[in-house]
Amino acid sequence: MLAFITWDVSPIIAEIGPLTLRWYGLLFASGFIIGSFILSHVYKSERVSPHWVDVITVYMLIGTVLGARLGHVFFYDWESYRNNPGEILKIWHGGLASHGATLGILLATWLFSRNNKFDYLWVLDRIVLVVAVGGALIRLGNLMNSEIVGLPTQQPWGFVFVRDAEKLEPATRPLPSGAVLVERSRDASGDVVRPVDINTPVGAGTLMAVPRHPSQIYESLFCVFLFVLLYRLWSRYKENTPRGLLFGLFVVLLFSFRFLVEFVKEDQVDFEKGMALNMGQILSIPLVLVGLWVLFTARNRPGTPQDAPRDLTDAEPPKPLSVQTQKR
Structure with missing residues (x-):
């Protein structure tokens, strides 16, 4: 049995002069790198030129970043950005929303499909494999940042997020099981939280970090499960996969899980306090409904459309037996 995990990992890997290398950025980029290898394998298996992977990766990168940033701005913090529109461009200050990224990806893949004459649902069915991997890595990035934490818990796998300056509580005696006394200070980079000796006297301003649900790990593991299932x-079906089957299943399962996991997560913004459903849950509902419609109508759609670009680099595929028979 685990007895709580004190999570005091620095989000910074290394500082090289003015350059700061962070775990979140590395994991975010790794999603696109690993995803390109997966998509290349998928495209080659279906005899589609892998050069399209480079093209759609550019669309995906732009759509993900812009969608995630604008989603955060308009869904979670419009009041702040309305008076400081220049801050919208400062992505390095943090603030990305997964629902916004989803909308950005949907738009980016639609533009890719339209501009390059691909079937939209065919593209979505393959791209969700990449999105599942990227989602798992991004949630690990949130873990390394000690952000998007869960509610307090006494489950033995609870994490004590020492560095999360926004989720500290007034210290009490006796300390709750697993709690860590901390002190908060400020430097040029903002709030800094450090653990202190457990025997430090508890005063009016003494703070503690308590065990919480590692919701980032829950979501990351679920994305891994989704990837394995969809892959x-x-x-099994490859080019015979009914169009919309993988995309519909991905959207329904991912955002149903997101709806449920929000019950063990802290509210992300102040206006969510007191709401029956938080913003993450409200935004998940229409996506689940869209996914259900796509999923249940997938059986009416054949696999790869005949007019989809194949870009065969080798010999033409074998002709159907009926055609060969007719020529004899």
Whole structure:
């Protein structure tokens, strides 16, 4: 049995002169790198030129970053950005929303499909494999940043997020099981939280970090599960996969889980306090409904459309037996 995990990991990997290398940025970029290898394998298996992977990766990168940033601005913090529109461009200050990223990806893949004459649902069915991997890595990035934490828990796998300056509580005696006494100060980079000796006298301003649900790990592991499930389905059917099946399943499962996991997560912004459902849950509902419609109508759609670009680099694929028979 675990007895709580004190999470005091620095989000910074290294500082090289003016350059700061962070875990979040590395994991975010890794999602696109790993995803490009997965998509290349998928495209080659279906005899589609892998050069399209480079093209759609550019669309995906722009759509993900812009969508995630604008989603945060308009869904979670419009009051702040309305008076400081220049801050919208400062992505390095933090503030990305997964629902916004989803909308950005949907728009980016639609533009890719339209501009390059691909079937939209065919593209979405393959791109969700990449999105699942990226989602798992981004949530690990949130873990390294000690952000998007869960509610307090006494479960033995609870994490004590020492560095989360926004979720500290007034210290009490006796300390709750697993709690860590901390002190908060400020420097040029903002709030700094450090653990202190457990025997430090508890005063009016003494703070503590308590065990919380590691919701980032919950979501990351679920994304891994989604990837395995979707990849196995694709491996079984490949080009015969009914269009919309993988995308619909991905959206329904991911955002249903997101709806449920929000019940063990802290509210992200102040206006969510007192709401029956928080913003993450409200935004998940229409996506689940869209996914259900796409999923249940997928059986009416064949696999790869005949007019989808194949870009065969080798010999033409074998002709159907009926055609060969007719020529004899």
